[in-house]
Every structure is written in C-alpha cells, then in structure tokens.
Amino acid sequence: MSDYDVVVIGAGNGGLTSALSLAKNGLSVLMLERHNIPGGCATSFIRGRFEFEVALHQLSGLGTEEFPGPLRNTLGELGVMDKLEFVRMDNLYRLTMPGSLDICLKADRAEAIAALKEQFPEESSNIDRFFDLLYEYCTQWIHVTMLRDPKASKDKYPLYFKYALKSTQEVFDEFFQNPQLKTVIGVYWSYQGLPPSKVTFGDFAIILWAYIEFKPWHLKGGSQALSSTLLNTYLEAGGDVRFNCGAKKIMVSNGRVTGVITEEGDEISTDRVVSNAGTATTYVELIEPEHIPNQLLRELGTMTLGTSFVSIFMGFDQEPHQMGIDQTTNFITTSPDADHVWDRSKTLSTPEWLLFSCYDVDDPDFSPKGASQGSLVTISYAKPWLSVPPHQYHEIKYAYAQKMVDTLAGVFPAIKDHIEEIEVGTPLTHMRYLGHPGGSAYGFDRYAKDTEFFIESRSPIKGLYIAGAWPGMGGFQPSIQSGVTIAKSIQKSMETQGGERS
Numbered sequence: 001m002s003d004y005d006v007v008v009i010g011a012g013n014g015g016l017t018s019a020l021s022l023a024k025n026g027l028s029v030l031m032l033e034r035h036n037i038p039g040g041c042a043t044s045f046i047r048g049r050f051e052f053e054v055a056l057h058q059l060s061g062l063g064t065e066e067f068p069g070p071l072r073n074t075l076g077e078l079g080v081m082d083k084l085e086f087v088r089m090d091n092l093y094r095l096t097m098p099g100s101l102d103i104c105l106k107a108d109r110a111e112a113i114a115a116l117k118e119q120f121p122e123e124s125s126n127i128d129r130f131f132d133l134l135y136e137y138c139t140q141w142i143h144v145t146m147l148r149d150p151k152a153s154k155d156k157y158p159l160y161f162k163y164a165l166k167s168t169q170e171v172f173d174e175f176f177q178n179p180q181l182k183t184v185i186g187v188y189w190s191y192q193g194l195p196p197s198k199v200t201f202g203d204f205a206i207i208l209w210a211y212i213e214f215k216p217w218h219l220k221g222g223s224q225a226l227s228s229t230l231l232n233t234y235l236e237a238g239g240d241v242r243f244n245c246g247a248k249k250i251m252v253s254n255g256r257v258t259g260v261i262t263e264e265g266d267e268i269s270t271d272r273v274v275s276n277a278g279t280a281t282t283y284v285e286l287i288e289p290e291h292i293p294n295q296l297l298r299e300l301g302t303m304t305l306g307t308s309f310v311s312i313f314m315g316f317d318q319e320p321h322q323m324g325i326d327q328t329t330n331f332i333t334t335s336p337d338a339d340h341v342w343d344r345s346k347t348l349s350t351p352e353w354l355l356f357s358c359y360d361v362d363d364p365d366f367s368p369k370g371a372s373q374g375s376l377v378t379i380s381y382a383k384p385w386l387s388v389p390p391h392q393y394h395e396i397k398y399a400y401a402q403k404m405v406d407t408l409a410g411v412f413p414a415i416k417d418h419i420e421e422i423e424v425g426t427p428l429t430h431m432r433y434l435g436h437p438g439g440s441a442y443g444f445d446r447y448a449k450d451t452e453f454f455i456e457s458r459s460p461i462k463g464l465y466i467a468g469a470w471p472g473m474g475g476f477q478p479s480i481q482s483g484v485t486i487a488k489s490i491q492k493s494m495e496t497q498g499g500e501r502s
C-alpha cells in the first residue's frame with residue numbers, strides 16, 4: 001500500500017491542475033513545491049505599493065460565455081471558473097516600429113483585416129487570402145487533432161496536411177510582399193519563442209487564430225489569483241501540499257515509479273508521479289540515469305533549451321492615459337527581421353524586440369489609485385547570462401535593462417519621469433525561481449521535429465507523467481490543460497487496472 005495514489009512535483013499551472021483534477025476525483029494526492037507560493041511562472045511579488053504580475057500578459061483560449069473557448073470549459077470542470085474574474089482585452093496588440101510604423105489590431109477578424117488593409121492597401125487581396133487560409137487551416141486542425149476524425153486524410157483536410165509543418169516564413173512569403181506586413185502579422189512568434197523561419201505554421205496559426213477567436217484576457221488579481229484559487233480548491237478537495245519542499249529523486253524500479261524522495265530526505269511511496277518540474281530536470285536530475293532508456297536520452301540530446309526572458313517590472317506614479325499609454329499590449333520592434341531579433345536574444349546586445357503590458361489600461365483597479373504598472377519583457381536565452389562573471393552581473397543586468405527602458409521611452413517618453421518602483425529579472429532569475437535549466441518558460445525550443453508529429457509525449461517509465469509547458473506548447477492555456485489531460489489519463493489507467501488504489 002502506497003502513501004499516496006499520486007505525488008505531483010511542482011505547483012506550476014500543470015502541477016496545480018493535475019493535482020486538483022485528481023483530488024476532485026477522489027484520489028489521494030500530495031503536491032511538493034520547492035518555492036513558498038504556488039504558480040511557478042504564474043505568480044506575483046510585491047515591491048513598495050505594487051503587486052507585480054510575473055508572467056501573464058495575455059491569457060488565450062478562454063472565449064466568452066456565448067462563445068466559450070476550451071480553457072473556459074477546463075476551468076469550469078475544475079470548479080474554479082466562478083471563483084475568478086476575467087477582464088477581456090479588445091485589442092490583440094499595438095505594434096510600433098519607431099519611425100516607420102504604428103498599428104493597432106483588434107481581437108476581431110474583420111476589424112484586424114480592416115486595419116491591415118488600411119496600412120497596406122496594395123496587399124488587400126493577399127490579406128483576405130491569408131485570413132481565409134488561417135481560418136480554414138484551423139478548422140481542419142480542429143477536425144484532425146481535437147475531434148480526431150478517424151477518416152482524416154490528405155484529400156479530406158488538404159490545408160492541414162499541406163501547411164502544418166511548413167515554416168511560418170514560407171507561408172508569409174507565399175502570401176505577402178511587404179516585410180513590414182509580415183512583421184505585423186507575425187509578431188506572436190515571440191509567444192512561441194522561435195522566429196517565423198523556424199516556428200511551424202501549424203503552431204503559429206493556432207496562436208493567432210485562438211487570440212482572435214477567443215480574445216486575449218487578463219485576470220483580476222493577476223495570475224497569482226488563478227494559482228491561489230487552484231491551490232485552495234485542491235485543498236478543499238482533500239489534497240495535501242508541502243511548500244519549501246523540493247523533490248530530490250523519483251524512485252524507479254523495473255521501469256516503474258515507486259516513490260519520491262524529498263530534498264529533506266523523506267521517502268514517499270507512490271505508483272504514480274506527475275512531474276511539473278520540466279522534461280529536462282525530470283529525466284536528467286530527478287531520475288537515476290540507469291532508468292532512462294537510451295532512445296529517450298538520444299531524443300533529449302537533439303533538443304535545445306527554449307528561451308527565457310529579461311523582465312522589467314515598473315510601478316508608475318501616474319495612470320496610463322497620463323503617460324500616453326492607451327493599449328494594454330504593446331509590441332515594439334526596431335527591426336523587421338525576426339531572425340536578426342532572435343539571434344540577438346542569444347547575446348547581451350540591445351534587444352530589438354520588446355513587449356510592454358500595462359494592465360491598468362483594461363483593468364484600472366490593478367494598481368493602487370492614481371498609479372499603474374507596466375511589465376516590459378524581451379526574449380533572452382540564458383547562455384550569455386551564464387557566462388557573466390558574478391561580480392559584473394548587476395552592472396550588466398542594469399545596463400541591459402536601461403537600454404530596454406530607453407527604447408520604451410522612445411514610444412512613451414513620459415514614463416521615465418514616473419517610475420516609482422523598478423525590478424529586473426533575467427533568465428538567471430527564472431532559473432532560480434522555476435528550477436528549469438536555461439530559465440526556460442516554454443520548455444524546449446519547438447522546431448518541427450519537436451512537435452507531436454514526431455515526439456512521443458508518454459513517458460517510457462510506467463507511472464511517470466510530465467505536466468506543463470515542456471512536453472507540448474508553452475503558455476498558460478497549454479500548461480493548464482496538460483494537467484487535466486494527464487489526470488484523465490491516470491484515472492483511465494487506474495480503471496483499467498481494476499481501480500488499484502493505495
């Protein structure tokens with residue numbers, strides 16, 4: 001008899017949702033989290049009078065009550081939908097290329113198309129044709145991958161089979177002439193971490209389509225409200241949790257999970273572990289090498305750690321409109337060449353892509369009265385940061401942050417005079433708080449070869465499941481949903497094993 005039916009390692013989105021889903025269905029669950037709060041990326045921290053959002057800029061997949069997205073259903077199933085308050089963003093984003101372009105796209109197909117046509121009239125018919133493809137591709141994708149049409153074939157779903165694995169750049173080049181137009185339509189590549197030349201059209205299309213159809217959302221209280229609500233609902237369902245308690249080892253015997261050893265040395269027996277500690281950490285650090293099949297090690301060896309971020313958290317002593325900020329989501333890029341932008345994210349040179357979110361535009365109560373907060377991020381790989389000598393880290397970090405703020409001030413000059421609080425995090429900060437190598441927030445880089453077409457997401461170790469961003473796509477929606485999918489698969493396997501319980 002085991003101590004628990006399931007031990008969940010990590011209380012990020014994937015850990016929390018798997019633990020809650022399992023506990024709600026009557027399983028005995030223990031969740032171990034090395035940090036002192038739940039959420040992983042989905043957390044907040046306090047400086048002065050501001051509670052800063054760590055990660056969530058735009059929540060995808062929620063949809064409206066009339067047109068619910070998959071995430072609304074998932075959060076409903078988990079029993080947390082009614083405990084949370086969401087704020088809908090009307091705009092996808094404003095994109096500024098200083099000195100040459102400034103455009104705002106609404107989260108609405110017709111209005112986004114109209115704005116694009118106004119800016120790029122010579123490409124009107126190309127824009128129509130592209131959006132027709134985007135929507136038809138996504139419809140076919142739903143039939144093949146979500147509804148799992150058993151009769152799926154190239155003849156029945158030709159666009160899906162033609163475009164899923166093409167690079168996004170190839171598709172842009174097929175439809176558009178103007179590089180700026182490609183930049184405007186393609187800016188969400190950064191939510192996947194790879195530039196259009198490297199991210200598949202399949203992955204990119206779903207992101208753009210989902211934000212238009214299901215709208216981008218913000219959460220009252222930030223993503224910490226979601227994490228805390230998931231945790232509280234889990235505790236109400238009878239789940240156990242230990243904070244400040246990392247898992248040190250997953251015990252394996254004869255190819256099966258047998259338990260977990262905590263960093264404090266406690267041994268907890270279980271037949272099933274859900275690891276939210278990321279694929280790399282789980283297989284490289286938590287399990288002894290002799291239990292990892294060679295094939296899996298070879299596969300892992302072909303993957304590269306995905307991007308992390310440099311994040312600047314700013315508390316302003318003014319409201320957004322007083323500083324000329326009228327959109328929540330603002331992309332700023334100083335280069336139309338996404339490959340160049342991405343190459344720079346592997347160096348400590350001035351970043352050429354920024355995302356600035358000012359949550360108070362759509363949620364005026366987010367910050368104290370008369371104030372507001374902004375999160376300024378750029379994608380950044382850990383490697384160059386890891387080679388910074390410790391005694392130079394602070395100087396280099398703040399010089400880098402200063403360049404980001406200077407670029408932002410080029411678009412919003414007033415901000416510089418109104419920064420009351422400022423905090424900077426680098427990939428090393430994310431490494432420390434998440435425990436993921438490279439501080440990766442999306443998992444591995446997701447090239448075509450790393451997609452579900454070629455990678456088996458089930459673990460070869462019986463009883464081991466990996467939840468969160470690493471085994472699939474990164475982001476809130478995929479990581480939240482991965483936990484629920486895993487919980488269902490655990491319950492199914494327990495039912496087929498005759499309900500064997502601890």
Ligand SMILES: Cc1cc2nc3c(=O)[nH]c(=O)nc-3n(C[C@H](O)[C@H](O)[C@H](O)COP(=O)(O)OP(=O)(O)OC[C@H]3O[C@@H](n4cnc5c(N)ncnc54)[C@H](O)[C@@H]3O)c2cc1C
Pocket residue numbers: 009010011012013014015032033034035038039040041042054055056057058059060245246247248276277278281309311377430433434435436441442467468469470474475476477479480
């Ligand atoms: C700056 C930033 C901005 C982002 N913006 C967005 C956005 O706008 N929209 C969006 O959809 N996504 C966004 N993301 C990505 C999104 O936040 C992540 O992909 C997602 O939250 C990852 O969830 P996860 O389930 O993989 O868990 P993680 O958040 O990776 O958490 C893993 C948890 O496991 C714990 N852990 C690790 N090792 C151990 C161990 N050995 N023992 C116990 N616990 C352990 C960690 O402490 C952590 O709590 C952003 C991320 C960042 C960093």
